[in-house]
Amino acid sequence: MLKQGLQQKLGLKINPLQIQLIKLLELPTYQLEQRIKEELEQNPLLEEGEEEHELSAESSSLEDSPDEREEYESEEEEERGGEDEFSLEDYMGDDGDDIPEYRLSSSNASREDENRDFIISQGASFRESLIAQLGTRTLTEEDRHIAEYIIGNMDDDGYLRRDLENIADDLAFGAGIEVSEDKLLYLLKVIQEFEPAGVGARDLRECLLLQVEHRLAENPDNKILLSAKAVLEDCFEEFSRKHYEKIARKLRLEDEELKQAIDEILKLNPKPGGVAGDSSLYGHEAEKIIPDFILDLVDGELQLSLNTGDVPELRINRSYLNMLEYYQKNESPKNKKDVVFFVKYKLNSARSFIDAVHQRNNTLMLTMTAIVQFQKHFFLSGDESMLKPMILKDIADITGLDVSTVSRVSNSKYVQTWFGIYALKDFFSGSMQTTDGEEVSTGELKNALKILIDEEDKRRPFTDDELVEMMGKKGYQIARRTIAKYRQMLDIPVARLRREI
Numbered sequence: 357m358l359k360q361g362l363q364q365k366l367g368l369k370i371n372p373l374q375i376q377l378i379k380l381l382e383l384p385t386y387q388l389e390q391r392i393k394e395e396l397e398q399n400p401l402l403e404e405g406e407e408e409h410e411l412s413a414e415s416s417s418l419e420d421s422p423d424e425r426e427e428y429e430s431e432e433e434e435e436r437g438g439e440d441e442f443s444l445e446d447y448m449g450d451d452g453d454d455i456p457e458y459r460l461s462s463s464n465a466s467r468e469d470e471n472r473d474f475i476i477s478q479g480a481s482f483r484e485s486l487i488a489q490l491g492t493r494t495l496t497e498e499d500r501h502i503a504e505y506i507i508g509n510m511d512d513d514g515y516l517r518r519d520l521e522n523i524a525d526d527l528a529f530g531a532g533i534e535v536s537e538d539k540l541l542y543l544l545k546v547i548q549e550f551e552p553a554g555v556g557a558r559d560l561r562e563c564l565l566l567q568v569e570h571r572l573a574e575n576p577d578n579k580i581l582l583s584a585k586a587v588l589e590d591c592f593e594e595f596s597r598k599h600y601e602k603i604a605r606k607l608r609l610e611d612e613e614l615k616q617a618i619d620e621i622l623k624l625n626p627k628p629g630g631v632a633g634d635s636s637l638y639g640h641e642a643e644k645i646i647p648d649f650i651l652d653l654v655d656g657e658l659q660l661s662l663n664t665g666d667v668p669e670l671r672i673n674r675s676y677l678n679m680l681e682y683y684q685k686n687e688s689p690k691n692k693k694d695v696v697f698f699v700k701y702k703l704n705s706a707r708s709f710i711d712a713v714h715q716r717n718n719t720l721m722l723t724m725t726a727i728v729q730f731q732k733h734f735f736l737s738g739d740e741s742m743l744k745p746m747i748l749k750d751i752a753d754i755t756g757l758d759v760s761t762v763s764r765v766s767n768s769k770y771v772q773t774w775f776g777i778y779a780l781k782d783f784f785s786g787s788m789q790t791t792d793g794e795e796v797s798t799g800e801l802k803n804a805l806k807i808l809i810d811e812e813d814k815r816r817p818f819t820d821d822e823l824v825e826m827m828g829k830k831g832y833q834i835a836r837r838t839i840a841k842y843r844q845m846l847d848i849p850v851a852r853l854r855r856e857i
Contacts, residue, residue, distance in 0.1 A: 373708050380716040381764040386646045389667045392713070396668075401676045401699070401706040404668040482514065482629050483507050489550045502527065502535055503543045506556075514555040514629030515563065516544065554628035561592045567624045583609060583617035595621070598855045615856075647772035649724050651735060658735055660728055662721055663772070670710050672703065719757070723765040724780070726754040731783055738775035743799040746784055801832055802842050809848055814856035 383391060396402050486507045490500060505527060509518050520540045527533040548556040553570035557563035568585045575581065587595055591603045595618075604614050652659045676699055728735055730750060734742040748766070752759045766780040785798040808826055812818050818826065820839045827834050834842075848854070 373712060376708060376712040377715050377719075378764065380712050381719060381761065382767065384646070384768045384770070385648045385663055385665050385667065388713075388716075389665065392668060392670065395709055396670075399702055399706050399709070401673050401702045402670055402709065403673045405671050406669045482512070483510065486510075486547065486550055486555065490547075493546060495546075498533065499539075499543060501531070502533065502540070503547060505531070506540070506544060506547060510556065510629070512629050513627040514552070514557070516556055516558050520544070552625070552628045552630075554625060557628075560626060561588060563626065563628065564588050564621060564624050567628075568621075579613075580616045580620050583607070583613055584620045587614075587617050587621065598853055600855070645770055645777060647770045647777055648720065649769070649771040651728065651771055651773045653736070653774045656736075658728055658732070660721070660725060662717055670706075670713065672706055672710075676703070719761065720765055720769070722755050723751060723757065723762055724771065726751045727766075727780065727783055730754070734783075735773060738773070740803050741800050743783065743785065745798075748784060798842075801827075801834065802846055804830060804832060805839065805842050806846055806848070809843075809854070812854075814854065817851040817854040819851045 380388065380391070396404070487504055490503055490507070495503065506516065506523065509523060510516050520537045523540060524535055524537055527535055544556055548566055550556075553567045554563040555566075557566055565585065565588050568581055568588065572578065572581050572585065586607050587603060591606055594600075594602045594606070600614060600618070603609070604611065607614075609617070646665060647663050650661050650663050652661075679699060727746075730746055731743060734740070734744075748759045748762045751757075751762045755762070766784065769780045770777055771780060782799075805823065805827065808818065808823060820836050820843070823839050823843075824834060824836050827839070843850075
């Protein structure tokens with residue numbers, strides 16, 4: 357049985373422009389550049405270049421009202437039939453006289469575009485380098501195949517984490533090659549002689565030993581290297597726990613001799629595959645940071661600018677506007693409605709995207725300007741102790757933006773100052789009161805803790821309890837668990853692991 361009734365509901369609707377703006381706010385500069393390139397490929401009415409005022413006014417006059425835009429979108433859903441992309445070619449006639457000139461050309465590039473040859477260079481990867489070195493050894497075809505399989509089982513750090521027994525089983529069942537563990541060990545020893553020294557190790561101790569032995573082969577009488585080898589062979593557990601007194605007693609080494617041996621070991625590369633070594637040859641490329649803002653100090657005044665980098669300016673393609681104007685005035689062309697609908701739809705989309713990019717840039721500048729004003733003393737001096745306690749709500753109150761908007765702006769964004777590059781999120785921190793009632797930021801607390809640890813006697817480093825007491829003398833009343841948390845955030849190990857001879 358059908359019933360009629362009234363229902364009152366409260367809802368929130370976000371228009372497409374707001375959704376697009378929210379997504380653009382989260383993008384750092386290098387991702388924005390990629391996003392604009394994608395939009396340029398998808399929308400033929402967008403092109404690179406500064407927008408002219410006359411063109412802007414003309415395109416605005418051709419845009420649809422909200423009602424017309426909604427009508428176009430509803431018609432689009434019916435006419436698309438599930439297709440995701442529009443193409444102007446689908447709406448043009450098949451008459452040969454209507455074929456535009458660009459479809460008869462071998463390239464869609466403009467005659468004014470420069471022809472540039474891009475040279476792409478790529479260095480050999482870590483495993484490719486090992487296989488190349490394998491070619492210098494005299495091995496049978498089967499042994500070479502097995503050695504390549506061993507290299508393929510190494511991880512990015514250069515270690516062979518799998519047991520030789522498992523590798524032998526894989527070769528037997530997967531490649532039909534019967535091989536003994538002794539043969540695998542022999543081929544592994546061959547690989548361990550390759551560059552960089554330490555590759556093919558099965559644990560950290562073996563990796564460091566291989567590097568020491570590699571250096572001893574060039575200088576066999578070096579006493580420091582011999583002592584370092586003895587430490588790794590006979591006292592690796594004590595070395596990892598920094599029990600230097602036990603090592604000295606066991607190996608009968610003087611303090612200076614032990615210190616030199618330890619220093620030599622610390623110079624070795626624990627990840628010869630390249631993750632912590634030479635990334636240009638063997639490792640992955642380091643993450644590239646492109647600052648979104650540039651803050652300069654000129655004549656004692658701070659000057660903030662948005663780093664546009666390679667982000668192009670966008671404008672509406674005038675040729676399509678002329679086409680739209682022609683089809684609106686001329687009654688003769690066939691499929692007039694479809695062509696007008698397509699161009700107007702893409703025009704509205706292009707306009708919305710350009711407006712969203714402009715709003716993004718304005719919002720970023722508004723937020724960063726507020727941060728610079730709030731932390732002005734820090735940006736003028738470069739002293740991290742001058743950072744004031746600041747939370748997202750402080751900037752939201754200054755700018756009039758929502759807290760979530762400030763959060764999106766500060767996430768994954770960087771500013772280049774005259775004294776270094778900083779992540780925006782580093783400027784936001786909590787606060788606590790000192791014994792004098794003054795509010796200090798957590799950044800200042802971390803800085804004070806780091807100074808204490810840097811100035812400690814490395815023979816007897818401070819424990820967390822001692823650090824609590826010393827921070828208390830400076831007026832910072834902090835719990836022991838807070839000291840441990842800040843120490844971990846600063847990547848500082850416990851006292852026992854900070855010991856030096």
